Amino acid sequence: MPVVKGPQVFPRSEYLRRLTAANARMAERDIAALVITDNAHVTYLTGSVAHSYDTRAVVVLASREEPVFILRWMDVAAAVQETFMERDSVVGYSEELMGDPEKNGYDAVIDFLLEQGLGQSGIGLELCNLTVDSVQKFKSRLPQSRIEDFSNVVTRIRAIKSDLEIAVMREAAAISDAGVLRAAEVMRSGMREADAIAEIVGTLARGANGKPGTWIATPFLCATSRIGNPHTTWSEDTLREGSQVNLEIAGVRHDYHVPICRTYSLGTPSDRLLRIHEAQLAGLEAGLNIIHAGAVSGEVAKIIHSTTEKHGFKKQSRAGYSIGINWMEKTTSLKLGDTTVLEPNMTFHLHLGSWVQEDFGYVLSESIRVTESGVEVLTKAPRQLFTLG
Amino acid sequence: MPVVKGPQVFPRSEYLRRLTAANARMAERDIAALVITDNAHVTYLTGSVAHSYDTRAVVVLASREEPVFILRWMDVAAAVQETFMERDSVVGYSEELMGDPEKNGYDAVIDFLLEQGLGQSGIGLELCNLTVDSVQKFKSRLPQSRIEDFSNVVTRIRAIKSDLEIAVMREAAAISDAGVLRAAEVMRSGMREADAIAEIVGTLARGANGKPGTWIATPFLCATSRIGNPHTTWSEDTLREGSQVNLEIAGVRHDYHVPICRTYSLGTPSDRLLRIHEAQLAGLEAGLNIIHAGAVSGEVAKIIHSTTEKHGFKKQSRAGYSIGINWMEKTTSLKLGDTTVLEPNMTFHLHLGSWVQEDFGYVLSESIRVTESGVEVLTKAPRQLFTLG
Structure with missing residues (x-):
């Protein structure tokens, strides 16, 4: 059976407040999608406190009230229970990406951005959390995108x-x-x-x-x-x-x-x-x-x-x-x-x-x-x- | 008073075994200094289990039996107590590097490499643990060095x-x-x-x-x-x-x-x-x-x-x-x-x-x-x- 929401620590309005602040920073720099990869920022923007030992990201879209949480399929149930978001805002990626030397969860994130038609848009990344290989993956698979560093943006909102x-x-x-x-x-x-x-x-x-x-x-x-x-x-x-x-x-x-x-x-x-x-x-x-x-x-x-x-x-x-x-x-x-x-x-x-x-x-x-x-x-x-x- | 060594979990020979394995990989690729930044690898090569909330690195040198542990000054005492190495293998960097937007502990590591005359040598980095900015710092401050990725080298030795x-x-x-x-x-x-x-x-x-x-x-x-x-x-x-x-x-x-x-x-x-x-x-x-x-x-x-x-x-x-x-x-x-x-x-x-x-x-x-x-x-x-x- 599908899981249902667990008790929520904060009301939806609290998360929307945080997201509105992030969206304002995105608008200033004409960013269509902000890819959040810092674990504390993921918690801050969604309510998720479960752990996941693999790539996960929250994508904040300029065009959508709720962010989209992309993570390993086995961690989807916890994300549905813990976060304030609707079920269709949580997207699991396949176990096949685990331990694959060429592909990982960022490929699922990039696939999602491309499906959203954002291949030529401004994309914000938290470069302070990404390795050289990961950044290279975004650049090579999104060659037409304008990638901007949003490293300290959510941190400052959190302060x-x-x-x-x-x-x-x-x-x-x-x-x-x-x-x-x-x-x-x-x-x-x-x-x-x-x-x-x-x-x-x-x-x-x-x-x-x-x-x-x-x-x-x-x-x-x-x-x-x-x-x-x-x-x-x-x-x-x-x-x-x-x-x-x-x-x-x-x-x-x-x-x-x-x-x-x-x-x-x-x-x-x-x-x-x-x-x-x-x-x-x-x-x-x-x-x-x-x-x-x-x-x-x-x-x-x-x-x-x-x-x-x-x-x-x-x-x-x-x-x-x-x-x-x-x-x-x-x-x-x-x-x-x-x-x-x-x-x-x-x-x-x-x-x-x-x-x-x-x-x-x-x-x-x-x-x-x-x-x-x-x-x-x-x-x-x-x-x-x-x-x- | 200076601290003295605490009880050691493993004898010196155990660490030298691990370092010998790392040195063999370095020799194969003509690497003079291997900069270890993965926390588990730091523990593995030195015995340090203390935490440090700031940049720290262990530099394995082809020319030296003990590695050199470079970390924030306030964590030096713990490093001296816990690791198998002599005191002169532990180097503290100044508190002034804390929260400096331009400089951090990697500058202390690079200073050390330059002092050792390794500005034109092969340098191994664990790219899988380094952000774009950090790698850029190594490249720009060591423009004559040949930088090679040693991401999975110590992991494989540990296995x-x-x-x-x-x-x-x-x-x-x-x-x-x-x-x-x-x-x-x-x-x-x-x-x-x-x-x-x-x-x-x-x-x-x-x-x-x-x-x-x-x-x-x-x-x-x-x-x-x-x-x-x-x-x-x-x-x-x-x-x-x-x-x-x-x-x-x-x-x-x-x-x-x-x-x-x-x-x-x-x-x-x-x-x-x-x-x-x-x-x-x-x-x-x-x-x-x-x-x-x-x-x-x-x-x-x-x-x-x-x-x-x-x-x-x-x-x-x-x-x-x-x-x-x-x-x-x-x-x-x-x-x-x-x-x-x-x-x-x-x-x-x-x-x-x-x-x-x-x-x-x-x-x-x-x-x-x-x-x-x-x-x-x-x-x-x-x-x-x-x-x-």
Whole structure:
């Protein structure tokens, strides 16, 4: 039997809003079809969160309200259930294209464009996601088309969230908070790091306030000899009296990731640990104090850097980045010199983390939303260095 | 203080074996430097399993025993700890390259190649992982170099595992088995799917036989209205009497993923469910019976397809794929017409999964190793349709 629609996260009007914005960019450049290949953009424009291990693309047509989702036949049922679109907007391609050295799903996309009579039109591609071979395939099979790069177009639309998206991000933030508190509850001397992770990822799945997590973003848990690393997972070690744990996790709802970092000390923290906590806390609060619609990204970074430096710790990395679908959005960084003017409903991971020596670092962060007058802190776990018994 | 090496998964000789194989391919094509950008290949050649959200590359030089790992400065400590290489083989690039519209980590790689005097040499790139812009950067900054595509070179070396790798994959397989059994233990009518997932991912973290999981591969749990989907995760629903659950998970050790699929019935299974289980079981066993070094991939697929078809179910998708680092290796598919001759210590996910209608599918699989005389089944969970009370 054919499948029917599953529950929808957003109403149709939300997707049409996003598509209208994409269509406006297409109209400016006389583009008849925009071929979306970035996975986060596919999710953004359709509602699909299922995975597909093969070529898939969403084609936004200037002439059609709904986009057309082209993917491997076995993933069609999930696309019909998850997306806001009618069944005839989902097109499966044959299994024969799997593992064929000459042909792949992009041939199905190009076939579709040709069937639509778009062989001489403007075609937008996300070149930042396409390999040389794929781009060559589009150029050679569409020799009369004018191909334009739309790499950063949907990313920029995504940067400003609707209130509906913010509501989902608040749900994800509550899961992040639950994960931070669960870590504080269970981490004790003598426990394997992996057993702590089991409790944390269990919490990320169970969720908060009756809203389960919908994906497991594997946590970074950097303890003791690895606290100078930002991006390693747990080890096979056991936590000990005196261990420090830098934890970075994200609750996920419908692919919206809301990250948070907290640091834990098993036993009395060292003086250096207390001082770097104070420095990062001061920097974080200074940043929160000046963020508002109209503030400039680089200026926010500047006050964060100068505040932590006043407290004796120089922060080398950027002070945050745009968040949304898939943890990190490649739009605005809160970094020195960045001239982006903040707008309401931009969302950031404000990340004070600092790896000051190869064997020492500290993490503290919040996920936030820019408001007209200031900031909403989405994550609400206690902003402290957790000292565990 | 500078960090020191952490525990090593493989001895230096194992990495040198892999590099020797890469060097042989380089010598055949007179390549002085091979620039590795595929994440799985980076792991394979160095031992690094940390993540880095920015450009990183491993440069294999014809003139040097150890490769050179070039990555963002903040990820250097992790690289020093995790990889088999000496400290001077790890090179960090400046934070200033982050978010720079003109420059990125590939500029650091090209600078390195020029410093090594390789501006007029043969350079191997993995074009399948590089965007048009990145390739253009290499070409324009190395105009005298002869650039050759090494896209599938390391993948093919990876396809045949050493006994050391097989030992790690057995550890991962035991975790997969534990996940399957935990699911059978906890899934009951009235339980939210997310709560079942919490137990399963907890098990994937805790591991088996004292060996923790080292990464959480988010499971696919497709229940009831979504059992026609291969690649969706759990929903916000609650399991009910009569629910069917198709579960696909993978235990992970040091990035080696060993997948397994099992299906569960809450309450008495339907006749159709019993019949498709019998069909897939017969197909799986027929495949296992003919796999051995020297067998041809497409012939294995053929017997699997014909056996399930004899039992009344036509399998449309391929019968398996090569596994190793990162779940799926893009080398051999067990698919009709594939002419690959199987070799000892090739490893596959032998996947009988079949989505016969949009609202009905069934999954059963094993991860296996090809041996001289036959096959070693790595996953050992009961090969049954689990009927849960």
